[in-house]
Amino acid sequence: MKDKYYELKKRFSKIKLLLLDFDGTLTDNKVYTSQEGKEMVRCDRGDGLGLEMLRKKTDVKVVIVSKEKNPVVNARAKKLQIPVTQGSEDKIIDFNKEIQKRNLKNEEVCFIGNDINDIECIQNAGIGVAVADSYLEILKIADYITSKKGGNGAVREICDLIINSKL
Numbered sequence: 001m002k003d004k005y006y007e008l009k010k011r012f013s014k015i016k017l018l019l020l021d022f023d024g025t026l027t028d029n030k031v032y033t034s035q036e037g038k039e040m041v042r043c044d045r046g047d048g049l050g051l052e053m054l055r056k057k058t059d060v061k062v063v064i065v066s067k068e069k070n071p072v073v074n075a076r077a078k079k080l081q082i083p084v085t086q087g088s089e090d091k092i093i094d095f096n097k098e099i100q101k102r103n104l105k106n107e108e109v110c111f112i113g114n115d116i117n118d119i120e121c122i123q124n125a126g127i128g129v130a131v132a133d134s135y136l137e138i139l140k141i142a143d144y145i146t147s148k149k150g151g152n153g154a155v156r157e158i159c160d161l162i163i164n165s166k167l
Contacts, residue, residue, distance in 0.1 A: 018061070019095060021066065024133075026047060029150055042151055053159060054163060067091070095109075112129040112131065113138060118138060
């Protein structure tokens with residue numbers, strides 16, 4: 001068990017870029033729609049604090065990559081001070097753009113996702129993470145599965161692991 005922990009810490013210590021899916025990762029994968037057609041989502045403040053600590057305590061960059069093109073994604077990203085790519089039809093293309101922009105290697109990237117449109121990113125990341133309530137296809141291929149569900153502290157869990165691995 002000690003060897004497994006050491007290996008995991010070693011892998012997380014190499015991370016320089018954290019890429020996040022939005023729906024189902026930073027949210028609980030639910031959407032609320034008002035009579036006026038306005039959408040709202042539920043997020044975990046602990047995830048936000050984890051991302052803030054990651055920004056302040058490390059040099060790890062964070063980017064949200066979302067299939068959704070919705071003002072709610074921009075609003076949350078702005079509040080978290082995180083750049084966002086929205087309307088991503090093929091996330092692996094945006095994944096590769098972010099890596100190339102920073103001249104990184106795949107093993108320096110952690111991707112957190114929950115659904116089938118995240119498969120290629122999870123497979124190509126140095127650490128592919130599935131939140132606890134991910135779809136089965138994602139759980140099968142992930143390098144790490146969080147103990148928390150999406151929108152319920154899963155992102156904070158990964159932020160804490162990265163921060164602690166760099167101490």
